[in-house]
Amino acid sequence: MKKTFPIFAIATLGLLSYALYQALVVAPTEVTMGNVQRIFYYHLPSAWVAFALFFVNFLASIWYLAKRTAGSDALALASAEVGVVFCTIVLLTGPIWARPVWGIWWTWDARLTSTLVLWLIYVAYLMLRRFASGGQTPVLAAALAIFGFVDVPIVYLSIRFFRTQHPQPVIGGGPGSGLDPRMWTAVLWNLAAFAAYGSLLVWTRYRMAMVERQVEEAHAQRALESNEGAEQ
Amino acid sequence: MSILGVTQRTLRKDLRLEWRSKDAINSMLFFALLVVVIFSFAFDPTAEESRHIAGGLIWVAFLFAAVVALNQTWARELRNQVLDAYRVSPAPATALFLAKALGNFLFVVVLEALMAPLFVVFYNLRSVGPVYQLLVVGALGTWALVVNGTFFAAMSIRTRSREIMLPLILFPISIPALLAMVDATTSILTGSASPAFWIRLLAIYDLVFTTVCLSLFETVLNAE
Amino acid sequence: MSSEHISNDNAAGTQPAVALSEVVRHFGRFAAVREVTADFAPGRLYVVLGENGAGKSTLLRMMAGLLQPTRGTIRILGETDIRAVATRMGYMGHAPLLYDELDAMENLRYFAGLYSIHDDRVCAAAIERVGLNPELKRRVGQYSQGMRQRASLARAILHNPELLLLDEPFSNVDVKSAHEMARLLGAMRDEGKTVFVVTHQAAVMEPVADESIVMHTGRLIAREQGIPQSLLSPYARPSEVRR
Numbered sequence: 001m002k003k004t005f006p007i008f009a010i011a012t013l014g015l016l017s018y019a020l021y022q023a024l025v026v027a028p029t030e031v032t033m034g035n036v037q038r039i040f041y042y043h044l045p046s047a048w049v050a051f052a053l054f055f056v057n058f059l060a061s062i063w064y065l066a067k068r069t070a071g072s073d074a075l076a077l078a079s080a081e082v083g084v085v086f087c088t089i090v091l092l093t094g095p096i097w098a099r100p101v102w103g104i105w106w107t108w109d110a111r112l113t114s115t116l117v118l119w120l121i122y123v124a125y126l127m128l129r130r131f132a133s134g135g136q137t138p139v140l141a142a143a144l145a146i147f148g149f150v151d152v153p154i155v156y157l158s159i160r161f162f163r164t165q166h167p168q169p170v171i172g173g174g175p176g177s178g179l180d181p182r183m184w185t186a187v188l189w190n191l192a193a194f195a196a197y198g199s200l201l202v203w204t205r206y207r208m209a210m211v212e213r214q215v216e217e218a219h220a221q222r223a224l225e226s227n228e229g230a231e232q
Numbered sequence: 233m234s235i236l237g238v239t240q241r242t243l244r245k246d247l248r249l250e251w252r253s254k255d256a257i258n259s260m261l262f263f264a265l266l267v268v269v270i271f272s273f274a275f276d277p278t279a280e281e282s283r284h285i286a287g288g289l290i291w292v293a294f295l296f297a298a299v300v301a302l303n304q305t306w307a308r309e310l311r312n313q314v315l316d317a318y319r320v321s322p323a324p325a326t327a328l329f330l331a332k333a334l335g336n337f338l339f340v341v342v343l344e345a346l347m348a349p350l351f352v353v354f355y356n357l358r359s360v361g362p363v364y365q366l367l368v369v370g371a372l373g374t375w376a377l378v379v380n381g382t383f384f385a386a387m388s389i390r391t392r393s394r395e396i397m398l399p400l401i402l403f404p405i406s407i408p409a410l411l412a413m414v415d416a417t418t419s420i421l422t423g424s425a426s427p428a429f430w431i432r433l434l435a436i437y438d439l440v441f442t443t444v445c446l447s448l449f450e451t452v453l454n455a456e
Numbered sequence: 457m458s459s460e461h462i463s464n465d466n467a468a469g470t471q472p473a474v475a476l477s478e479v480v481r482h483f484g485r486f487a488a489v490r491e492v493t494a495d496f497a498p499g500r501l502y503v504v505l506g507e508n509g510a511g512k513s514t515l516l517r518m519m520a521g522l523l524q525p526t527r528g529t530i531r532i533l534g535e536t537d538i539r540a541v542a543t544r545m546g547y548m549g550h551a552p553l554l555y556d557e558l559d560a561m562e563n564l565r566y567f568a569g570l571y572s573i574h575d576d577r578v579c580a581a582a583i584e585r586v587g588l589n590p591e592l593k594r595r596v597g598q599y600s601q602g603m604r605q606r607a608s609l610a611r612a613i614l615h616n617p618e619l620l621l622l623d624e625p626f627s628n629v630d631v632k633s634a635h636e637m638a639r640l641l642g643a644m645r646d647e648g649k650t651v652f653v654v655t656h657q658a659a660v661m662e663p664v665a666d667e668s669i670v671m672h673t674g675r676l677i678a679r680e681q682g683i684p685q686s687l688l689s690p691y692a693r694p695s696e697v698r699r
Contacts, residue, residue: 120404127400131391139455140387143448150444151405154437158408161429223487241569252557313551320520321570322542456523
């Protein structure tokens with residue numbers, strides 16, 4: 001069991017390098033957009049990983065409210081933090097791609113705006129975790145996580161109606177969205193690599209959170225055993 | 233113990249307390265007035281486009297006023313720790329939540345009723361679409377802000393930076409509702425489009441979050 | 457709403473009013489209550505003594521269901537679900553737990569409603585019982601501390617609970633009021649109710665106390681019949697009492 005983590009870490013590293021090779025060397029240059037399109041191989045997987053992690057956060061929060069286990073709270077925290085990081089990558093790579101292609105940095109289209117709102121919601125979640133005091137943090141955070149997740153479809157619905165300008169789904173969209181098979185390969189490799197990388201980060205953060213908790217527990221236990229232990 | 237009975241008694245009690253102390257209402261009315269005046273300076277009311285941006289202006293102003301009001305929600309229950317007396321009683325937590333949310337709703341509606349005519353005067357507004365639709369949007373939109381606001385106020389009183397925490401968690405969650413209120417109001421004022429989609433969206437939002445609030449409130453109230 | 461069935465139907469007095477089993481409560485790294493295990497028989501008046509920070513209030517709040525224990529179980533009137541016995545229990549905190557802007561009658565009327573009591577005579581009786589005048593229209597915010605604590609006691613007993621948990625009921629109360637309240641608590645014990653009083657003023661409770669419980673740094677260190685002479689002085693150090 002102890003070796004699982006380093007093995008997984010090394011495998012992730014290998015996967016990331018191979019996916020990088022796929023994205024930069026194997027995949028052909030896109031005809032109209034040129035090399036800048038290659039950022040897509042990071043943009044899209046980051047988005048999917050971020051969304052998946054927010055879903056994990058939602059499940060872990062529900063699990064926490066039902067069972068009150070330390071592990072589920074640690075997982076909720078880890079997935080929200082790493083999810084926000086990936087969501088930030090999406091929001092940063094988007095404009096870098098959009099500027100040369102659409103001629104603008106930002107546009108208020110459905111996908112961009114939804115992602116931004118999602119980012120705001122989960123940053124608020126992390127803020128609450130930071131400012132809530134003591135033992136009630138996990139409960140308050142779990143409640144907010146449920147609000148945040150329930151909000152996502154409504155956000156998407158509202159902004160979709162608001163306006164849409166995003167390139168029509170590059171994958172599985174209508175005609176003209178055809179993707180070169182080699183691009184497909186690069187997308188899938190990067191998706192796998194980012195999923196592995198995301199899981200690795202969450203796992204690390206989860207372990208850190210659990211260790212922090214064990215330290216707290218140990219302090220509390222020592223206070224219990226000592227006779228003078230009323231240390232604040 | 234019926235939920236509605238306790239809700240009604242708690243609401244009546246809160247209104248009586250507010251009437252006697254007038255803590256919040258006086259300062260809030262003045263605050264609302266200030267917001268309208270400052271907005272009128274900041275966004276030239278004589279401009280022809282004012283009608284097109286009025287929806288946004290009005291709702292942002294309402295939002296600010298509502299946040300200040302919402303932050304007062306639990307202040308009175310914390311003084312003398314009266315909340316403990318409620319918590320040891322057999323009365324359901326949801327009744328307390330409903331009473332507080334309804335109280336805030338009334339309170340914010342009063343503020344809006346004061347601010348709206350001022351906006352109409354300063355911005356020389358005239359609605360092209362039917363006015364009753366504005367009332368529907370107003371009611372649904374206010375409930376959308378107030379129901380989550382009441383809940384988040386109960387969360388933020390347990391954090392270190394109480395007052396600032398409320399908007400930090402309320403605003404992101406409220407974005408779709410705000411979008412709906414603003415767009416619906418603008419389309420009614422200008423008569424350019426049907427607000428039907430937005431009204432439906434607001435109704436769904438209200439329904440969904442009222443349910444979430446009611447089902448999670450007891451958990452949050454007893455988190456210690 | 458009959459609170460007369462003090463479980464003396466079959467198990468006459470054998471079932472404890474309060475049973476604590478290895479109860480622990482942390483606040484972060486601070487252990488406020490540490491592994492307290494004890495049974496308390498019904499129909500007695502217990503005085504909980506101890507220095508500041510000994511864990512008395514925390515223990516009482518856990519018994520009232522206001523705080524969850526970190527570990528261990530608490531059984532109140534035979535139930536582990538404290539909400540289920542909420543109607544049979546009364547709690548008074550060291551803050552008054554009343555609205556300053558309402559008079560005593562209005563306050564009690566509201567709280568009675570929470571217990572499904574819609575009868576002004578019940579409220580008036582509770583107010584008279586603590587020695588106040590139900591007709592008094594003065595707002596609680598303008599009461600003296602002694603009157604406010606009495607009104608608070610009236611709130612705690614208005615639904616005639618069989619278990620009363622009182623946290624510092626005599627803080628800042630004049631001597632006369634304190635003695636009257638103590639006498640009232642003794643009378644309630646004589647009616648068969650179980651009463652817990654957390655206090656620093658052991659001497660006030662001395663005439664009516666059945667048993668004293670001494671806490672020190674989160675532990676229950678002693679239980680004595682009555683209140684021992686050594687604990688009566690306001691300068692007594694409860695931690696020096698040993699079993």
